[in-house]
Amino acid sequence: MSIALYPGSFDPPTNGHLSLVERGLAVFDKIIVSVVANPAKSTALFSLDERLELLKGSLAHLPQDRLTLSTFSGLTIEYARQAGAAAILRGLRGSADFEYERQLAEINRHLAQDVQTVFLMADYKWFFISSSTVKEAASLGADVDGLVPKIVAEGLKKKFGVNK
Numbered sequence: 161m162s163i164a165l166y167p168g169s170f171d172p173p174t175n176g177h178l179s180l181v182e183r184g185l186a187v188f189d190k191i192i193v194s195v196v197a198n199p200a201k202s203t204a205l206f207s208l209d210e211r212l213e214l215l216k217g218s219l220a221h222l223p224q225d226r227l228t229l230s231t232f233s234g235l236t237i238e239y240a241r242q243a244g245a246a247a248i249l250r251g252l253r254g255s256a257d258f259e260y261e262r263q264l265a266e267i268n269r270h271l272a273q274d275v276q277t278v279f280l281m282a283d284y285k286w287f288f289i290s291s292s293t294v295k296e297a298a299s300l301g302a303d304v305d306g307l308v309p310k311i312v313a314e315g316l317k318k319k320f321g322v323n324k
Contacts, residue, residue, distance in 0.1 A: 162247070163188060163189065163192065164188040164190070164191050164247040164248065164278065165192045165239065165240045165249065166180065166192065166248075167195075167196050167239070168193075168194075169196055169204065170214070171206055171291050172205065172206055172291055172312045173214050173309065174286065174307060174308050174312070175285070175289070176251065176253075176286030176287075176289050178309060179286055180251045181222065181227070184280065187278070190226050191228075192230060193219065193227060193229050194230045194231060194232050195211045195229075195230070195232075196233070196236070197231055197232065197233035205295055210315070214311055215229055217309070228243075230243075235271070237272045240268075241275060246274075246276065249278050250265075251279070251280055251281075253287045254287065261277075265279075289307050301320070
């Protein structure tokens with residue numbers, strides 16, 4: 161069974177993240193979608209538990225026997241090994257993502273040659289969105305429906321006190 165770890169902050173999950181999971185399931189037997197508890201990103205809008213719930217609701221339409229949701233802290237490569245993942249799944253939106261992700265892939269390869277990094281290009285519909293831009297737009301009252309799953313749009317409206 162081929163298992164991939166898809167790590168991220170998912171603050172919040174976007175349609176780009178969902179697209180990557182859906183497309184990843186065409187490549188891997190199972191995907192572990194894991195929210196990284198990153199102390200360097202202490203300004204998260206949603207708590208770890210909230211992000212897990214948003215992911216759970218957002219991914220409910222996918223085969224649950226092929227998905228695992230989790231959280232972790234520490235080195236991604238170590239968590240991948242502990243989880244039995246043969247690959248780390250990452251999405252690329254453009255050249256800036258590539259340089260950053262390539263550096264991570266290289267250090268992970270140095271630390272664990274048995275875990276591969278697999279890149280999927282973002283779907284053309286979602287290459288322009290990021291969690292940061294979605295949060296910023298939502299904080300200013302913009303309607304982010306269509307950029308994020310419905311459950312996430314509702315969560316953002318609650319966080320920012322937007323009633324539409």
